[in-house]
Amino acid sequence: MKKLFGALLLCWGMQASAQKAHENLVQYVKPIIGTERMGHTYPGATVPFGMVQLSPETDTASYDLNGKYNPKVYEYCAGYQYEDKTIVGFSHTHFSGTGHSDLGDFLIMPTVGELKLNPGLADKPGSGYRSAFSHANEVSAANYYKVKLDASNITAELTTSTRVGFHQYTFPKSDQSHIILDLMAGIYNYPGKNVWTYVKIINDSTLVGYRSTNGWARTRNLYFAMKFSKPFIQHGFKKYDQREVYGGFWGKFNQSKNFPEIAGKQIRAYFDFKTEENEKIKVKFALSPVSMDGAMANMQAEVPGWDFDKVKNDGQAQWEKELDKITITGSVEKKQNFYTSMYHTMINPTIYMDADGQYKGLDQNIHKADGFTNYTTFSLWDTYRALHPLFNIIQPQRNADMVRSMLVHFDQSAEGMLPVWSNSANENWCMSGYHSVAVLADAVVKGNAPFDANKALDACVATARKRSYEGIGEYIDKGYVPDERSGTSVSNTLEYAYDDWAIAQMAKKLGKTDIYNEFIKRSENYKNVYDPKVGFMRPKKADGTFRAKFDPLSTINEGFIEGNSWNYTLFAPQDPQGLIKLMGGNQRFVRYLDSLFTMNLPDKYFAETEDITRDGIIGNYVHGNEPSHHVAYFYNWTDKPWKTQERIRMILPRMYKPTPDGLGGNDDTGQMSAWYIFSSIGFYPMAPGSVDYAIGSPSVNSAVVQVGNGKTFNITVKNQGDKNVYVQKITLNGKPLNGLNITHDQIMAGGDMVFYMSSKHK
Amino acid sequence: MKKLFGALLLCWGMQASAQKAHENLVQYVKPIIGTERMGHTYPGATVPFGMVQLSPETDTASYDLNGKYNPKVYEYCAGYQYEDKTIVGFSHTHFSGTGHSDLGDFLIMPTVGELKLNPGLADKPGSGYRSAFSHANEVSAANYYKVKLDASNITAELTTSTRVGFHQYTFPKSDQSHIILDLMAGIYNYPGKNVWTYVKIINDSTLVGYRSTNGWARTRNLYFAMKFSKPFIQHGFKKYDQREVYGGFWGKFNQSKNFPEIAGKQIRAYFDFKTEENEKIKVKFALSPVSMDGAMANMQAEVPGWDFDKVKNDGQAQWEKELDKITITGSVEKKQNFYTSMYHTMINPTIYMDADGQYKGLDQNIHKADGFTNYTTFSLWDTYRALHPLFNIIQPQRNADMVRSMLVHFDQSAEGMLPVWSNSANENWCMSGYHSVAVLADAVVKGNAPFDANKALDACVATARKRSYEGIGEYIDKGYVPDERSGTSVSNTLEYAYDDWAIAQMAKKLGKTDIYNEFIKRSENYKNVYDPKVGFMRPKKADGTFRAKFDPLSTINEGFIEGNSWNYTLFAPQDPQGLIKLMGGNQRFVRYLDSLFTMNLPDKYFAETEDITRDGIIGNYVHGNEPSHHVAYFYNWTDKPWKTQERIRMILPRMYKPTPDGLGGNDDTGQMSAWYIFSSIGFYPMAPGSVDYAIGSPSVNSAVVQVGNGKTFNITVKNQGDKNVYVQKITLNGKPLNGLNITHDQIMAGGDMVFYMSSKHK
Structure with missing residues (x-):
């Protein structure tokens, strides 16, 4: 009995406080x-x-x-x-x-x-x-x-x-x-x-x-x-x-x-x-x-x-307690960046119910949350990318409650849709896509689904089939959102395709073959707005021809939202190989990526770019907005994966500084900060809805991730240094990790991941 | 057992429906x-x-x-x-x-x-x-x-x-x-x-x-x-x-x-x-x-x-079922007037809660009515006079629930006051006085108080002591509301005095001597705005002198509301003898009353009179507004009580006709109709808060009042006729009724009241 009691003491909270004795983390926020x-x-x-x-x-x-x-x-x-x-x-x-x-x-x-x-x-x-x-x-x-x-x-x-x-x-x-x-x-x-x-x-x-x-x-x-x-x-x-x-x-x-x-x-x-x-x-x-x-x-x-x-x-x-979910070693500056990023990821969404569980629903009636905490402030176009995936690792319970909150939103929705951008019992329909489905799919695929997963799938499917919503009907019929139907037709087509892929993954996990087949097919639609003649995604008219007026550097009236075609053309994180093939193969794709990061964007285009500072752009790569958050990781699928490592280590210090002006763009309810957290510990959820994380280049000296049940996933970075940005070797639990990928299960099992860094790429 | 069952069948509902077999009453509405x-x-x-x-x-x-x-x-x-x-x-x-x-x-x-x-x-x-x-x-x-x-x-x-x-x-x-x-x-x-x-x-x-x-x-x-x-x-x-x-x-x-x-x-x-x-x-x-x-x-x-x-x-x-509470015999026209009056008395106040008992409170929170039906739409300046007294006879349960509704209003009130004119979880403070206290007092004094009567008294006292409300502070200090403090200072003084008398009656019934003494003293305050030099109630300034500008026929800026001084001077229904004495004794008082009903009001004064038609005025007696509703009964306290009978029988057919234009003034959520019902069956609650009803002259041939527990109070009018307006004799349960008064207990006991009418007064 005594032994058992001792074992119980090793639960999450105890471990955390035991560790906290080492260092106060709030000081870095x-x-x-x-x-x-x-x-x-x-x-x-x-x-x-x-x-x-x-x-x-x-x-x-x-x-x-x-x-x-x-x-x-x-x-x-x-x-x-x-x-x-x-x-x-x-x-x-x-x-x-x-x-x-x-x-x-x-x-x-x-x-x-x-x-x-x-x-x-x-x-x-x-x-x-x-x-x-x-x-x-x-x-x-x-x-x-x-x-x-x-x-x-x-x-x-x-x-x-x-x-x-x-x-x-x-x-x-x-x-x-x-x-x-x-x-x-x-x-x-x-x-x-x-x-x-x-x-x-x-x-x-x-x-x-x-x-x-x-x-x-x-x-x-x-x-x-x-x-x-x-x-x-x-x-x-x-x-x-x-x-x-x-x-x-x-x-x-x-x-x-x-x-x-x-x-x-x-x-x-x-x-x-x-x-x-x-x-x-x-x-x-x-x-x-x-x-x-x-x-x-x-x-x-x-x-x-x-x-x-x-x-x-x-x-x-x-x-x-929350900051302790991931602890790092590194310079004070890095700790300030890191723990402030942790802090910023845990502000929104916000709890939206009384202490007794009552809350105002989207239907403007008062409800009682039945066995969950109700949340609001879902900036999903931003947060499906890295914030909710981060929650699936360090806030699984809260993420499940956020999903439950989205499901009651669905039930209370006059339109019968999951949230797009919801706040305070209201839907404002801001931004493109229906990315709540990616959040639901990510939770289900990763096994963090203590809710009715089949109901969640039904809600995703209903949302994705809402023909009257911003060109979905045309998208279903024609395979793309026509330029005439939406001012952001290309963004919508690309993002719907991504979300459809996420639904397909969820359906596959739940054994719903029909749904899988329907949506995996829809997820190919991103190809329909690619114009091989110009090598960009481009607004397409209802008659199937591409719109004549086209400037891939402009974000104004070009069919995109918070991004230009140069950036959005890379928006198929669910299918890197397919995209590379579509864009002309490895060599041309690498050249495209390189150009993105290194070109000199004329000032007139910068002036068009919303929500970011001049520093929020690297070349024509816009980190201050979200559509390109996965882009630097794309090199992993080419013959130059070391360029991912190089770019990540360039982006991290340039876009995140521990100063009032340290963020190059809107933090977007924590998405920018979640990108920082993932990237600085060495991996990133390229395509939420899959269990895979693309490996980049960690900037910390070491990190300990609390993965629940008292287990930790420990990241050690050997030979870390500002110039040692290249990953020479990785071991997981002492064995070499082949490929530049780690899965959710590998992380959540706990263990030791060691990066061996070098100033030269392989 | 069989016999007992038979007795149970004689309950209210059964009796009512047995009687209904005689005649459908809805047809007359x-x-x-x-x-x-x-x-x-x-x-x-x-x-x-x-x-x-x-x-x-x-x-x-x-x-x-x-x-x-x-x-x-x-x-x-x-x-x-x-x-x-x-x-x-x-x-x-x-x-x-x-x-x-x-x-x-x-x-x-x-x-x-x-x-x-x-x-x-x-x-x-x-x-x-x-x-x-x-x-x-x-x-x-x-x-x-x-x-x-x-x-x-x-x-x-x-x-x-x-x-x-x-x-x-x-x-x-x-x-x-x-x-x-x-x-x-x-x-x-x-x-x-x-x-x-x-x-x-x-x-x-x-x-x-x-x-x-x-x-x-x-x-x-x-x-x-x-x-x-x-x-x-x-x-x-x-x-x-x-x-x-x-x-x-x-x-x-x-x-x-x-x-x-x-x-x-x-x-x-x-x-x-x-x-x-x-x-x-x-x-x-x-x-x-x-x-x-x-x-x-x-x-x-x-x-x-x-x-x-x-x-x-x-x-x-x-x-x-509701109309059956009082049934009459008489002409079709009288039945239309009577049952439509009954109908109009049972529209407002209105039920204000959901089927499950939830309602919005005055405090803008949602409450659940605990064991009562919550009502709203309390036009109390009007309805304390005859409508609530009528409810105490034929709707005792509802009246008690209305009191309960007023008490929760009190609890929820930011000002800590009973309702003045309340509707839909709001107080609009319309009209003068704080007449909810008269409603509460009337219920308590008449023994219809299945609520916390001491709490009701506390609420009345708190309301009446609210110094910041329209001159109450000055009224307490000086014995009247100064002209400077309120545009309706005289109405307020007179009505506060009346309400205070009602509080005193309630306190007496509940054995609260201190409260009785305080408020019976306050109830004398009506005398303080009487100017014996002119023989009228008159605006008094803070320095104790009467305001110079004064026109007893005008209703504009003369210190009164919905009435002129001529009418309002008679507003001391709680103290007829005191008022008669104040106004110079029996002979002068009768002359004053006669003048009121017979004088020729210049048109310019009619134009000032709110809410009534030309027909709503008899001489200078304004039946279309409420302040004089008791006035015709005042002759009972003089040596010419037959004039009450004469006036009532004049007012009834002139002010109430079964036609679209049949009402001479606003029905005021049933107060005008309640006056009709009482007066047409022969008595009227001169001063709610007492158990007494002043006897007038019934216009019906007979009436049966359901007084609860299967009992009826039966009114028979012998020798009824349009010219036979004078009451020669009254018997109650076969014995002569002395005086022109009947008490609430006498009515509620059930029994037979017989009026013997004549074309000549005694």
């Missing part, structure tokens, strides 16, 4: 990475996959005081730009690394002195409640953010639990201390986005409310409960709506001060305090997608007390 | 009464206290096609004006007899021929989906409405269950038959009132959706489920909103036809059919205040099948 320019990450506090993302807003691409629209809408997807000099406040929801904007709900700002309810302008100090700040007075860590607000001398500290944001404001002595709750604020908050907001004061330190918005999530409701650690002396609201027809009755009360409720489209609230020097006022702010009661219950369940440090430490312990 | 001009009733279908009120709209005081506002907003409170020549469609929610406008949710209209999605203008036939109709082709009965739509030759029939509207449309033969669902429509539907609407098509004959509005109910959500008896061939939406920022993604689908969902602020939907000559298409439309799932469950629970006649008959059987 720098959420500030990617906050400058195009990374679109945020520096604030969150726990892994947390429903609350509590972070400062430096701007929100909203309309300014004069009603003039801020054109930089796509720069403020996460509400924060590192170059900015002022902070507007701290809001509770943020996307991490997206290219589109929404959220930024419930902005809170502490101030002192004369009450200013308007945020004011960044270039006019004192014009509103906005405050200057300095990065010298800023701390951004996992689940902890701190900043000094110069306008008020208030120090703001933020931390979170899954569903609760916790603010700690250290005030100066003042008879006029305020905490503002701005329900008008929001990221990309164009007029009309707020369809309704509501606030109810419960007592002198507690309030609840909600916000209904029409944004990227078209029909969205988010509820809150808010508690102050100290009673406010008085409170007030200001309503900026146009007349209320029945507003006259409100004359019954003097509502200018201390009225207990308000509703409308444009509301700000304030709460007044007297503070002593260095007095701390704490605020707990819980969210719920279901109800105000739900928000209150979430607060009670997660943060019943007022211990800021406990909430911070609990959240950081969660991060420590 | 004419919902069309009051639909012309100021009655503000609606002619459509509903069951007693039904959540659905399915009725035609002839107009909705909305904006016209050119964006020009219809100034007749207060004429369309119920959506129907008898003089109108066209019908816009049939919507599912209506107030009955109110003076303010809201609701009119989910308008449905069947058409044939070219699809027109705009309602068009009444004076431009064919300009939209609106249709001409004729009263000759119209049937308006309890729970049944039928009309022929001239534009399409469609016959529309409507009936309901509590939560489901049932439409039956008989179409001509057409390849272009349509049913339009207009989510933009609504009563008093000013721009911005729709904050969000949503529709989801579930299959070719089923859809769900919701509508969120900002109207009289400021934050209101109503959900629906809709089923057609026949699949539609195709459907479509039209959205009239301004641009959606993220609308571009919707290009993924062709949404012009057959797209399964839509959301926005301004939406119309249509459903296309082919119909044979006389083909019936039926529509079931269920509501829920909670969710779309709730609406679907309500439909399934109440109307699982498609038998229109069954639903109609079931609803009419409900009416028959």
